[in-house]
Amino acid sequence: xxxxxxxxxxxxxxxxxxxxxxxxxxxxxxxxxxxxxxxxxxxxxxxxxxxxxxxxxxxxxxxxxxxxxxxxxxxxxxxxxxxxxxxxxxxxxxxxxxxxxxxxxxxxxxxxxxxxxxxxxxxxxxxxxxxxxxxxxxxxxxxxxxxxxxxxxxxxxxxxxxxxxxxxxxxxxxxxxxxxxxxxxxxxxxxxxxxxxxxxxxxxxxxxxxxxxxxxxxxxxxxxxxxxxxxxxxxxxxxxxxxxxxxxxxxxxxxxxxxxxxxxxxxxxxxxxxxxxxxxxxxxxxxxxxxxxxxxxxxxxxxxxxxxxxxxxxxxxxxxxxxxxxxxxxxxxxxxxxxxxxxxxxxxxxxxxxxxxxxxxxxxxxxxxxxxxxxxxxxxxxxxxxxxxxxxxxxxxxxxxxxxxxxxxxxxxxxxxxxxxxxxxxxxxxxxxxxxxxxxxxxxxxxxxxxxxxxxxxxxxxxxxxxxxxxxxxxxxxxxxxxxxxxxxxxxx
Numbered sequence: 001x002x003x004x005x006x007x008x009x010x011x012x013x014x015x016x017x018x019x020x021x022x023x024x025x026x027x028x029x030x031x032x033x034x035x036x037x038x039x040x041x042x043x044x045x046x047x048x049x050x051x052x053x054x055x056x057x058x059x060x061x062x063x064x065x066x067x068x069x070x071x072x073x074x075x076x077x078x079x080x081x082x083x084x085x086x087x088x089x090x091x092x093x094x095x096x097x098x099x100x101x102x103x104x105x106x107x108x109x110x111x112x113x114x115x116x117x118x119x120x121x122x123x124x125x126x127x128x129x130x131x132x133x134x135x136x137x138x139x140x141x142x143x144x145x146x147x148x149x150x151x152x153x154x155x156x157x158x159x160x161x162x163x164x165x166x167x168x169x170x171x172x173x174x175x176x177x178x179x180x181x182x183x184x185x186x187x188x189x190x191x192x193x194x195x196x197x198x199x200x201x202x203x204x205x206x207x208x209x210x211x212x213x214x215x216x217x218x219x220x221x222x223x224x225x226x227x228x229x230x231x232x233x234x235x236x237x238x239x240x241x242x243x244x245x246x247x248x249x250x251x252x253x254x255x256x257x258x259x260x261x262x263x264x265x266x267x268x269x270x271x272x273x274x275x276x277x278x279x280x281x282x283x284x285x286x287x288x289x290x291x292x293x294x295x296x297x298x299x300x301x302x303x304x305x306x307x308x309x310x311x312x313x314x315x316x317x318x319x320x321x322x323x324x325x326x327x328x329x330x331x332x333x334x335x336x337x338x339x340x341x342x343x344x345x346x347x348x349x350x351x352x353x354x355x356x357x358x359x360x361x362x363x364x365x366x367x368x369x370x371x372x373x374x375x376x377x378x379x380x381x382x383x384x385x386x387x388x389x390x391x392x393x394x395x396x397x398x399x400x401x402x403x404x405x406x407x408x409x410x411x412x413x414x415x416x417x418x419x420x421x422x423x424x425x426x427x428x429x430x431x432x433x434x435x436x437x438x439x440x441x442x443x444x445x446x447x448x449x450x451x452x453x454x455x456x457x458x459x460x461x462x463x464x465x466x467x468x469x470x471x472x473x474x475x476x477x478x479x480x481x482x483x484x485x486x487x488x489x490x491x492x493x
Contacts, residue, residue, distance in 0.1 A: 246293030262298020310476030327437020364476025
């Protein structure tokens with residue numbers, strides 16, 4: 001059938017129906033990234049018997065109104081769901097689907113709308129759960145580069161320019177070093193009134209806490225190399241609906257179109273086909289209850305059942321240099337450079353393990369425990385884990401950042417959570433652990449003055465000491481060779 005357009009509560013909406021008389025189940029996608037980009041996806045759903053409804057959210061592209069990220073989606077989604085269910089081509093069954101911000105739209109519809117508007121199933125890929133979750137790490141440290149890129153591309157504008165930040169950085173490579181961070185819009189040369197307000201959002205976990213009372217099946221899809229991997233897993237674990245499925249691959253935010261380190265042929269999954277098959281089973285009640293799924297073992301070219309986790313084992317890496325170093329926000333350790341300077345005073349504490357005598361399968365959370373001292377009242381501590389192969393190649397595995405505020409010069413013992421790893425590490429590999437005061441530009445620089453990093457005008461160097469004997473790296477090691485599984489088997493059972 002020829003697709004047609006409609007306005008729902010004034011919002012631009014495209015509808016595509018399958019061939020045949022209907023009525024049909026419907027997939028609803030609400031997006032700030034231009035509904036026209038979803039035409040191939042909509043055609044894929046209709047070829048498989050689903051009506052596809054794609055809508056520009058309020059204030060974006062063809063939808064009128066003011067663009068206020070994360071503010072209007074529950075109400076606008078509910079109005080659209082009511083409209084869909086009232087159409088003669090709808091059989092009343094509704095799947096809310098989306099990736100990134102569109103996954104947020106799907107989730108708030110499932111978790112905050114009334115029973116009449118609530119979808120029957122939810123597909124949430126790389127979910128951007130809220131402003132606070134996207135802007136900051138769980139520890140509170142600001143994600144500067146990712147948010148600057150998103151706001152430059154999409155913030156306070158009706159359309160998008162995905163290359164806006166790249167173009168600005170090409171013109172001014174020091175763009176993100178200028179202070180204060182809140183003045184970034186002036187340096188970009190356009191109005192971004194919501195940029196400064198973004199950093200006032202600190203409440204995390206609202207949707208995850210609501211997920212406990214969910215009443216619909218969930219398919220959560222994420223990437224090990226995605227900013228929101230922890231949020232994806234947390235959502236799946238908390239989901240209280242009749243069934244929850246997790247697919248976590250060795251991908252970046254673009255999922256299968258953006259494979260990351262460790263991706264192999266077995267990790268090339270046809271997500272569209274899997275989504276359709278899962279949606280059919282979800283709508284007919286054929287999914288087994290409980291939490292199941294699959295996670296990829298990077299470097300191993302196989303999949304493991306979701307929930308697989310290694311045994312925590314502690315290693316004591318050997319100090320190379322930098323037990324005392326200076327964290328200078330004027331010359332921060334770069335997040336985009338794995339090179340370690342060899343001359344001059346150290347800017348990080350550097351430790352390394354001996355070469356691994358045999359391959360290790362690491363699946364689960366990684367953390368570092370240490371005793372250290374900062375000679376400023378506020379200090380960030382960034383721990384970066386890097387694999388050094390026997391061929392001399394350095395590959396970043398994980399990064400964790402925490403912010404500590406305590407009296408200057410007082411030694412403290414604390415833990416840095418580096419996130420979750422699912423990776424086979426080859427024999428002969430050494431693990432390098434870097435402990436630094438910054439991880440810039442991925443994260444905003446702590447000015448060490450006690451001022452808010454996004455409003456600070458002045459930077460201060462911070463002298464640091466790390467007790468190398470205290471540094472304990474905890475790795476989740478699978479005790480034996482894992483039994484592989486098939487993603488479709490785990491997602492569809």
